[in-house]
Amino acid sequence: MPHEFNRLEKERLARLERLREMGIEPYPNRAERTHTAAEAIRTLEQAEAQQAEEAPRVIVAGRLRARRVMGKITFAHIEDESGRIQLFFQANTLGKDALKQFNKLYDLGDFIQAEGFLFRTRTGEPTVHVESFRMLAKAITPLPPAKDEIVDGKVVRHAVLADSETRYRQRYADLAVNPEVRDIFRTRAKIVRALRDFLDDHGFLEVETPILQPIYGGAAARPFVTYHNQLKQQLYLRISFELYLKRLLVGMFEKVYEIGRDFRNEGISFKHNPEFTQLEFYWAYADYFKVMDFTEEMIAYVADRVLGTRKITWQGHEIDLSPPWKRIEMRQGLLEATGVDIAACPDAESLAAAMKAKGVEPKPNASRGKLIDQMVGDFLEPNFIQPTFLYDYPRDISPLAKARPGDPTTVERFEGFIGGMELCNAFTELNDPLDQEARFLEMGRTYAADDEERHPIDEDYLRAMRYGMPPNGGFGMGIDRLTMIFTDKRSIREVILFPHLRERGDGKDEDRAGEAAASE
RNA sequence: GGGCGCGUAGCGCAAUGGUAGAGCAGUGGCCUUUUAAGCCAUCGGUUGCAGGUUCGAGUCCUGUCGCGCCCA
Numbered sequence: 001m002p003h004e005f006n007r008l009e010k011e012r013l014a015r016l017e018r019l020r021e022m023g024i025e026p027y028p029n030r031a032e033r034t035h036t037a038a039e040a041i042r043t044l045e046q047a048e049a050q051q052a053e054e055a056p057r058v059i060v061a062g063r064l065r066a067r068r069v070m071g072k073i074t075f076a077h078i079e080d081e082s083g084r085i086q087l088f089f090q091a092n093t094l095g096k097d098a099l100k101q102f103n104k105l106y107d108l109g110d111f112i113q114a115e116g117f118l119f120r121t122r123t124g125e126p127t128v129h130v131e132s133f134r135m136l137a138k139a140i141t142p143l144p145p146a147k148d149e150i151v152d153g154k155v156v157r158h159a160v161l162a163d164s165e166t167r168y169r170q171r172y173a174d175l176a177v178n179p180e181v182r183d184i185f186r187t188r189a190k191i192v193r194a195l196r197d198f199l200d201d202h203g204f205l206e207v208e209t210p211i212l213q214p215i216y217g218g219a220a221a222r223p224f225v226t227y228h229n230q231l232k233q234q235l236y237l238r239i240s241f242e243l244y245l246k247r248l249l250v251g252m253f254e255k256v257y258e259i260g261r262d263f264r265n266e267g268i269s270f271k272h273n274p275e276f277t278q279l280e281f282y283w284a285y286a287d288y289f290k291v292m293d294f295t296e297e298m299i300a301y302v303a304d305r306v307l308g309t310r311k312i313t314w315q316g317h318e319i320d321l322s323p324p325w326k327r328i329e330m331r332q333g334l335l336e337a338t339g340v341d342i343a344a345c346p347d348a349e350s351l352a353a354a355m356k357a358k359g360v361e362p363k364p365n366a367s368r369g370k371l372i373d374q375m376v377g378d379f380l381e382p383n384f385i386q387p388t389f390l391y392d393y394p395r396d397i398s399p400l401a402k403a404r405p406g407d408p409t410t411v412e413r414f415e416g417f418i419g420g421m422e423l424c425n426a427f428t429e430l431n432d433p434l435d436q437e438a439r440f441l442e443m444g445r446t447y448a449a450d451d452e453e454r455h456p457i458d459e460d461y462l463r464a465m466r467y468g469m470p471p472n473g474g475f476g477m478g479i480d481r482l483t484m485i486f487t488d489k490r491s492i493r494e495v496i497l498f499p500h501l502r503e504r505g506d507g508k509d510e511d512r513a514g515e516a517a518a519s520e
Numbered sequence: 521g522g523g524c525g526c527g528u529a530g531c532g533c534a535a536u537g538g539u540a541g542a543g544c545a546g547u548g549g550c551c552u553u554u555u556a557a558g559c560c561a562u563c564g565g566u567u568g569c570a571g572g573u574u575c576g577a578g579u580c581c582u583g584u585c586g587c588g589c590c591c592a
Binding site: 006007008009011066068069070071072073074075077086088090091092107108121122123125127141142143144145146147148149150156157158159160161162163164165166168177267270491501502 | 521527529530531532533543544545546547550551552553554555556557558563564585586587588589592
């Protein structure tokens with residue numbers, strides 16, 4: 001269905017036609033710019049400092065964001081990625097017709113180019129005295145008309161685009177009018193850059209492993225399923241990188257990492273998006289305690305690089321990202337929080353009974369590990385506001401982690417938490433192929449055939465391990481969540497450029513409800 | 521999946537069950553240092569969608585779509 005233009009768009013289309021009639025191409029192929037807005041302002045300041053005789057000349061380009069027409073002069077602001085700069089249009093300089101053209105045929109939101117000399121207005125604002133200007137790209141749809149007012153030195157923004165649905169569905173408009181949203185994604189890019197630099201500096205090799213996988217694994221999650229037509233083969237979008245990265249240790253790489261997208265076909269919430277960005281690394285000859293130390297160091301490094309401080313505020317909490325993080329053994333932590341001693345309960349039945357005795361209602365039909373997970377989620381996780389490692393997890397929910405020597409119910413695994421949210425997950429990796437096979441079979445028995453967290457057995461992974469895999473520590477961390485922590489955002493949708501929303505045409509104005517109802 | 525809340529003009533918002541409004545944006549005009557410029561005039565609505573109750577529904581009820589928050 002072709003787009004139906006609204007009243008405001010039709011007005012702009014008419015002006016676009018008018019420009020064409022005047023021989024002006026509203027979407028020219030080439031643009032010119034000598035200075036960004038910020039560079040132009042700096043250039044003026046330098047000229048003033050040097051008491052230059054001639055005013056510096058610039059060509060600036062950007063989106064027209066404000067216009068104040070005052071008879072024979074017009075003030076405007078254009079914005080580029082570096083910021084805003086004021087333009088001064090004067091009938092005496094440009095001629096009456098040119099000024100009228102700018103006032104009547106150019107719209108807020110249009111990309112324009114302007115050439116002239118720099119000066120300061122009466123109020124001291126750096127301004128381009130425009131001698132010529134041209135259209136670079138006409139905007140048909142008006143952007144939300146956010147205006148900034150300075151009150152007591154603070155910027156107060158009016159009528160700013162705030163509807164979260166529109167902001168996420170039309171992120172381009174959100175980014176165009178909300179500069180602080182652009183900053184979130186600059187921060188995100190810096191985080192990823194800092195992580196890469198840290199890992200590279202520590203001798204890790206960045207690799208790329210398959211996103212389309214014949215067998216999914218490495219996490220407890222439901223996959224997206226797809227199909228290769230020519231191979232006539234069902235494929236899955238990966239739910240983790242783990243099994244492929246560890247194959248590389250068999251292949252004699254000792255430190256590898258990957259930053260990329262994982263896909264999990266599960267619920268969407270303020271901390272879950274169906275595709276999310278993950279960092280995983282695997283480190284030969286390391287164990288989970290070494291990985292813990294390394295994690296603290298890495299997060300502190302990223303904080304230093306990205307924020308310039310290790311003390312942050314997240315949702316009103318003062319959080320200190322400096323090492324060392326608090327370390328809590330899971331058994332001890334649960335004993336203190338609930339009075340239940342998981343070490344005294346070797347199976348699900350005894351643990352459920354112990355939980356009931358302490359007034360905690362166990363989830364029905366849950367395994368021992370899932371009951372423990374339940375208690376962690378209810379009694380520990382929300383309290384881990386300061387960076388905290390919780391370590392020594394139950395074996396039956398950790399099929400890829402190595403057991404603790406002398407304690408078959410526990411594996412060497414930790415999770416890191418910040419702001420009451422799980423941030424990372426790591427273990428001393430299981431490298432015994434026979435034990436690994438037994439774990440896979442055990443999982444197959446424990447989970448019902450239709451359980452969404454059931455793992456198919458990856459025979460090729462077992463084959464790789466049989467060739468010999470060095471002892472190693474592995475680590476996975478959600479980049480989206482780390483970005484939430486660093487940017488003080490409560491919702492993962494704020495840190496993902498194009499978060500998934502339920503389908504609804506091109507926008508909230510378009511109604512498909514009627515069509516859907518009619519077709520049923 | 522369940523509970524609660526929200527959905528009104530391009531944007532941010534009003535409107536006891538009784539004529540759907542003002543601001544910004546837009547349009548026409550005045551204005552040579554403005555900066556949410558100002559002043560005068562003016563255009564703009566399927567109140568998410570579909571039903572229902574009522575003399576009368578943006579408002580109450582049912583269903584539905586979407587978003588948000590809480591829970592699972």
